Amino acid sequence: MVSGAKKLSYLMAMVITGAMLIMPVVQAAEAEDDDLNSFTMDQLIVTASRIKTHDLNTAAAVEVLTHDELVATGGTNIQEALKFGTGLYFQSQGTKGTSQGTMNSKIIIRGVEKGTLVLVDGVPLNQSGRYNLEDIPTDLVERVEIVRGGGSVLYGSEATGGVINIITKGKRENSVKTSFGNYGQQSHALNTQIGKLGFSYSYDKIGNIDNVSDPAGGRPVGNYYTITRGEHNNFNFRYDFNDKLYFSNSYSENNAHYVYRYKPQNGAVNKDAIFTVQTNLSQLHYDDQSFKAILSYTNTDQNNFTKARNKSGSTYLDTNKTISNAGYNDKTYGLDLQKNWKLAKDVAIFGVNVQRDTCDYSEDSLTVATNKYTSASRDYSRNMYSAYGQYNHALNNASNLIFSARETWTGSTKAEDIAGTNYSKFTPELEYINRLTESTSFYAKAGQSFMMPTFSQMFGSGNIIGNADLKPQHGTHYEVGLKKNVDNKAWRLAVYNYAIDDSIEAKWKSSDEATFTNEDVKNTGIELTCDIDMGKGLTGNWGVSYSNPKKYSTITENNVTTEGRWRDYYGKLQLNGGLSYTKDKWNGAVNLNYLGKRTRDLDSEESMKPYLYTNLNVAYKPDKSSKVFLNVDNLLNRQDITTSAGSTFYTLGRNFMLGYEHTF
Numbered sequence: 040m041v042s043g044a045k046k047l048s049y050l051m052a053m054v055i056t057g058a059m060l061i062m063p064v065v066q067a068a069e070a071e072d073d074d075l076n077s078f079t080m081d082q083l084i085v086t087a088s089r090i091k092t093h094d095l096n097t098a099a100a101v102e103v104l105t106h107d108e109l110v111a112t113g114g115t116n117i118q119e120a121l122k123f124g125t126g127l128y129f130q131s132q133g134t135k136g137t138s139q140g141t142m143n144s145k146i147i148i149r150g151v152e153k154g155t156l157v158l159v160d161g162v163p164l165n166q167s168g169r170y171n172l173e174d175i176p177t178d179l180v181e182r183v184e185i186v187r188g189g190g191s192v193l194y195g196s197e198a199t200g201g202v203i204n205i206i207t208k209g210k211r212e213n214s215v216k217t218s219f220g221n222y223g224q225q226s227h228a229l230n231t232q233i234g235k236l237g238f239s240y241s242y243d244k245i246g247n248i249d250n251v252s253d254p255a256g257g258r259p260v261g262n263y264y265t266i267t268r269g270e271h272n273n274f275n276f277r278y279d280f281n282d283k284l285y286f287s288n289s290y291s292e293n294n295a296h297y298v299y300r301y302k303p304q305n306g307a308v309n310k311d312a313i314f315t316v317q318t319n320l321s322q323l324h325y326d327d328q329s330f331k332a333i334l335s336y337t338n339t340d341q342n343n344f345t346k347a348r349n350k351s352g353s354t355y356l357d358t359n360k361t362i363s364n365a366g367y368n369d370k371t372y373g374l375d376l377q378k379n380w381k382l383a384k385d386v387a388i389f390g391v392n393v394q395r396d397t398c399d400y401s402e403d404s405l406t407v408a409t410n411k412y413t414s415a416s417r418d419y420s421r422n423m424y425s426a427y428g429q430y431n432h433a434l435n436n437a438s439n440l441i442f443s444a445r446e447t448w449t450g451s452t453k454a455e456d457i458a459g460t461n462y463s464k465f466t467p468e469l470e471y472i473n474r475l476t477e478s479t480s481f482y483a484k485a486g487q488s489f490m491m492p493t494f495s496q497m498f499g500s501g502n503i504i505g506n507a508d509l510k511p512q513h514g515t516h517y518e519v520g521l522k523k524n525v526d527n528k529a530w531r532l533a534v535y536n537y538a539i540d541d542s543i544e545a546k547w548k549s550s551d552e553a554t555f556t557n558e559d560v561k562n563t564g565i566e567l568t569c570d571i572d573m574g575k576g577l578t579g580n581w582g583v584s585y586s587n588p589k590k591y592s593t594i595t596e597n598n599v600t601t602e603g604r605w606r607d608y609y610g611k612l613q614l615n616g617g618l619s620y621t622k623d624k625w626n627g628a629v630n631l632n633y634l635g636k637r638t639r640d641l642d643s644e645e646s647m648k649p650y651l652y653t654n655l656n657v658a659y660k661p662d663k664s665s666k667v668f669l670n671v672d673n674l675l676n677r678q679d680i681t682t683s684a685g686s687t688f689y690t691l692g693r694n695f696m697l698g699y700e701h702t703f
Contacts, residue, residue, distance in 0.1 A: 081524060086158070086184040086204040088441075089193050089388060089429070090379060095522050098441065098470035098482035100126070100187040100533040100566060106208075109177045111619055111628035113654040113670040113696075115226045115243050116271065117180065117205060118144045118172035122652055123615055123630040125568050125582030126187045126201075129652070131681040134691040135224075135245050136173035137269040137295050140314040140343045141367075143169050146203065148187055149535070150562045150588030150609045152640075153490060153512065153543055154200030156190065160207055160287070162322055162335040165197050166369035167398055168493040169339075171316055172203075174291035176241035176273050178216070178228045181208045187566070188535060189488030189516040192443045192468040195392065195425055199488040199514045199539055207287065209277065211237040218668070218698025222246055222691060226698070235279045243271040253687035254302040258551075261303045264688075268296045283327050289320045307355040311346045328379070335373040342366035349408075358407070365402040365501055371395070384433035392425040400500045419494035421452040421459070441470040449491065454498040462511050464489045478524040488514040492543060496555045504554040512557075514539040529570040536563045544590070548598045559591040561605075576626075581616035595642045606644050609683055611636035627657040640683045650679035652690070666700040 085091050087099040094101055102124055114120030118136035122129035128147040131137070136144045148155050157164040157172065164170045183205050190198035211230040218226045223246015230239045247267050254263040270293070277287040292315070299310040316339065323334040343365050349356040377390035401416040427445040434440055444467045452459035468486025475481055490512035499505025520533040541557035548554050564586025571579045588611075593603040612635040619628035630653070637647035653675055658668040676693040 081529070084184050086202055087186045087190075088431075089377065089390075090386065095474065095478070095480045095524070096439075096472065098472045098484050098520075099190075100518070100520060100531065100535075102185040102187070102568075104183045104185070106177070106181055108619075109180060109183065111617070111656050112177075112630050113656045113672055114177055115241075115696075116173045117175040117177060117183065118146065120177050121146050121172070121183070121185075121203070123617060123632045123654070124185060125613070125615055126564075126566055126584050127185070128609060128613075128634065128683075129632070129650075129681065130683065132686075132688055133264075133266055133269065133295065133297075134222075134248055134251055134689075135243075135269065137245065137266060138171065138173060138293070138314070138316075139295065139297060139312070140316070140341060141169060143171055144173050146172060147609070148185075148200035148203075149537070149564065150586060151200030151514075151537075151539065151560070154189075154197065154488075154514075154539075156194055156196075156198035156202045158194070158202060158204040159289070159320060160322060160324065161204065161333055161375070162320065162337070162373065163195070163197075163371070164320070164337070166337060166339050166371055166396070167367060167495060168197075171291070171293060171318065171339075174271055174273060174293050174316070174318060175205060176228065176239075176243070176271075178230065178241050179207050179239050179273065179275055179289075181206050187533070188484075188518055189486060189514050189537065191488035191490075191514075192445045192466050192486055193427060193429065195427075195445065195447060196423075196489060196491045199490055199512060199537075207275065207277070207289075208237065208239070209279065209285075211239060212702055214700060214702045216698060216700040218670075218696045220670075220696035221694050222248055224694065224696055226696060237277045237279075239273075239275045241271075241273045245269040248691065251689055253689070256686040258686070261301050262309055263300055263302060265298045265300060266295065267298055268294070270294045284323075284325050286323050287321070289318075291318045292316070301355050303353065304355055308348055308357075309355050310348065313344045315342045315344075316340070330379070331375075331377040333373070333375045335371075335375075337369070337371040337373075339369045340366065341368075360408070361404055361406055363402065363404040366400075367500075368399040370397045386429075386431040388427075388429040390427050392423075392427070394423040394425075396421045396423065396494075398494045400495070402501060417454050417498065417500065419454050419498060421494070422450045423491070424448055424450070437475070438471070438473040441468075441472070443468040443470070443486070447489070447491075452497075454494065457498065459497050460507065460509075462491060464491075464511055464513070480522045481520070482522075483519045485515075485517050488516060488539075490543065492555075496543060499554075502552050504548055504552055506555050509543060509555060510541040510557050512539060512541055512543050527572040527574065531566075531568045533566045534564075535566075537561065542590070546594050546598065554598075556594055558593065560589065561591075562586050562588040576621040577619075579616070579618045582614070584613045586611060590640075592642050601642075606642060607638040608640040608644075609638065610634040610649075624660045625658070627655070629656075630654045637683070639685070641685060647680055647683070650681070650690075651675065651677060652679070664702045666702075668698050668700065670696045670698075672696075 087097045109120045112120045131144040132139045132142040157170040186202040190202040211232040216228040226243045228241040252264045272292040275289040279285040295314045297312045300306045301309045318339045321336045325332045347361045349358045349360040372395040375392045380387040398419040403414045425447040429443040431441045448463040449461045466487040470484040472482040492509040516537040518535040523530045538561045542560045544558045566584040568582040589605045615632040617630040632652045635649035639645040655671045679690045
């Protein structure tokens with residue numbers, strides 16, 4: 040552990056070194072300052088600092104995607120729409136973001152697998168270490184704010200990689216939309232506003248898709264997957280009592296039917312599995328700018344229904360061996376209170392957060408041959424409390440020093456009558472930002488992050504063996520950045536380093552049992568992005584990032600302990616970009632994301648082929664109330680790998696959706 044004094048000295052050294060590196064670039068660009076006022080793309084954001092502020096005044100790498108930009112990616116859900124972002128790694132256990140129960144799709148920020156905190160209007164969606172971005176339709180979203188880098192100081196557990204804040208629509212535009220495509224795809228949506236009440240409904244479906252995974256990585260080897268159906272439903276309504284107080288409720292349902300097949304036996308059925316996830320999120324928001332309060336309730340009911348076949352040697356039979364039903368019911372009750380003060384040129388924030396987490400796990404199984412029925416269940420619960428604060432001190436008219444801190448502790452952690460370990464974590468952060476010119480800012484920051492172990496990680500469930508000795512995941516983060524607006528371009532540069540101690544990693548104890556252990560991960564990287572407004576309806580963006588994510592591994596598969604060593608995992612080189620055009624009745628966009636120098640998340644450090652995601656979206660408006668659109672995904676018809684571990688899942692081949700939208 041590094042002492043607080045040493046960490047502060049590291050930050051000061053970083054600020055000085057960064058300023059020395061950046062200043063020549065700034066001085067060379069200051070000759071262009073006369074024309075800088077023409078640039079108007081400096082967006083207001085709220086996620087990075089919990090108060091509204093311009094991007095140039097924010098000491099963080101932030102990306103804001105508007106509703107139109109999300110739609111232009113062609114993604115009907117947020118999981119798909121975010122796969123073109125800088126520093127974001129897309130991971131999916133099925134095509135189009137379809138997930139397999141607890142093996143859900145993920146957006147990984149800067150190579151931290153268990154470090155993405157997802158918020159919906161400021162309320163955490165994460166439960167038991169899981170979230171389902173594929174259940175949130177792009178039609179419902181006003182914008183998404185992505186903060187890359189550890190954000191646990193202001194938002195709590197699980198933000199060791201960064202924060203994704205999904206901000207839903209307030210007032211809705213009355214509209215209906217429908218579209219159909221190949222692979223049995225269809226998507227439909229309805230939005231309406233009646234006075235103070237807004238309502239939205241969306242439905243997505245994908246049909247039968249064979250061979251969505253590689254048999255070589257199956258368990259057992261030779262096992263692969265076919266999706267026979269994947270569906271998403273989402274209902275949302277919001278009622279605005281006045282301009283300060285509103286209530287919203289969102290209900291989503293995700294159904295996926297997977298058939299596990301066995302290649303050595305000519306595709307014989309190993310197992311049928313139906314995965315169902317139902318999530319209900321209710322929120323009451325009050326905000327008068329100086330005081331904010333959010334009362335929330337989240338309930339996720341996840342169920343896995345499976346029929347496993349009998350086996351004779353290496354041959355699967357047509358008869359059923361077992362029929363089982365297993366699932367989790369997670370409930371989270373939350374209250375967040377935040378008070379803001381403006382003190383001359385300074386700003387102060389203080390808040391408290393109280394959260395009650397419960398999880399009921401149950402499993403029922405029937406052995407068909409003997410008609411033997413078994414069942415198991417366990418109830419988990421935990422209280423979590425936090426106090427957080429931030430003080431933004433103006434050193435002068437151009438620079439600010441910002442100190443933030445959070446104290447989080449757990450209490451009454453238990454699984455029925457078994458007491459669990461309770462934790463207490465203090466996480467500080469120090470930031471410095473300097474507005475070098477009206478259009479240029481430099482920042483440096485150093486801070487910490489954390490993630491509490493989940494119930495199943497501590498106590499176990501199903502085929503997971505609990506580990507009561509797990510420690511909280513604890514990260515230390517350093518970052519310097521430069522932001523500059525030049526005429527029609529917004530340049531953003533970030534250099535970062537993090538080290539996460541006691542990262543909570545999954546390991547197979549045997550062929551069918553897994554557990555969790557603490558290992559260390561680290562990464563050093565650089566990101567450069569540019570947004571360009573070329574005029575006459577043409578805009579573009581591009582990004583490049585290079586990093587070196589590593590994991591210190593001491594325990595290999597099957598619980599074998601080996602000499603510790605740092606090894607590569609995930610990818611190192613990322614290139615992404617997009618181009619959009621709007622003129623008269625036409626608009627279109629093309630997006631791409633390339634991730635190269637990929638390494639499997641295995642001790643053997645197997646290399647993987649790069650992935651290249653591409654998308655084309657074109658729309659035509661014959662009149663003000665009508666729109667016809669075509670979306671083509673995977674333009675190059677690649678078979679890219681969407682996972683990084685032992686199992687290999689593939690992207691869907693070239694696919695399209697043709698649709699119509701009517702506003703009224």
